[in-house]
Amino acid sequence: MGSFFDLATTGDLLGRDFVQQAIVALALLGLLGGLLSPLIVTRQMSFAVHGVSELSVTGAAAALLAGISVNVGGVIGAVVAALTFGILGNRARERDSVIGVVMAFGLGLAVLFLALYGNASKGFAMLTGQVVSVGLSGLTAIAITTVAVIAVLAVIYRPLLFASVDPRVALANGVPTKALSIVFAVLMGLACAQGVQIIGALLVMSLLITPGAAAMRLSSNPTTVTLLAIAFAELAAVGGLILSLAPGLPVSVFVTTISFVIYLVCRFIGRSRERTRA
Secondary structure, rough: OOOOHHHHHHHHHHHHHHHHHHHHHHHHHHHHHHHHHHHHOOOOOOOEEEEEEEEHHHHHHHHHOOOOOOHHHHHHHHHHHHHHHHOOOOOOOHHHHHHHHHHHHHHHHHHHHHHHOHHHHHHHHHHHOOHHHHHHHHHHHHHHHHHHHHHHHHHHHHHHHHHHHHHHHHHOOOOOOOHHHHHHHHHHHHHHHHHHHOOOOOOOOOOOOOHHHHHOOOOHHHHHHHHHHHHHHHHHHHHHHHHHHHHHHHHOHHHHHHHHHHHHHHHHHHHHHHHOOO
16 A cells, blocks of 8 residues: 555656656646536536537547648537537437437547547547646646636636526526527537547546535525636545555546545535535
């Protein structure tokens, strides 16, 4: 156990530039997850996050084949997928089927692109993430994305929250619910694309869904929920990276485990409060 969490090894690695860049990148991703996850859960778009993340891989695979930036390809793939889901799946009852149909087609294209590229290991890397090799370019990309998402949310948050909580009443009061759905889908797509580059398509949900789902078990106040979600996402993201350093295990193992434990604890607390009130 002493060698598994070797403090000396962890301390040595924390002084390395690539680890510090990874910590900042995960902290920014945690901030994005904390801001967006409560809205994603409220709008019942958890499956959409999965679909956008997977189709970000399709865009990245196409970029590999075309010889352009994988990050740019992943962003394009995620945004196109998010726009498709936002336009075709605006109605809740249609959303899951639209996502399933588009995702199946997109993943088929990803397999084709990777086969033509001739390097399947690249596809595996996009599914599991490459946080320790994020680099300055990747750090710059997620920093720009974070600033853009925060700026847009600052403008549309109130009507977006209204449309998320009660879309019918919001529409009756003149809130442009469809336009807000499309804008939010794009924001989600940008966050998913950066998450795929850092922790992989299979694990984006642990930061873009779980923090919000956990926070909503503790409070119904939107501000409190958002602050709790940010705290949970940061704990899982940064804490997961630090814990992974000494044993040399994939970061995703710890990020997902911490997220899951937080959710279980919050669920237990929430149920305890409900029983006390009853």
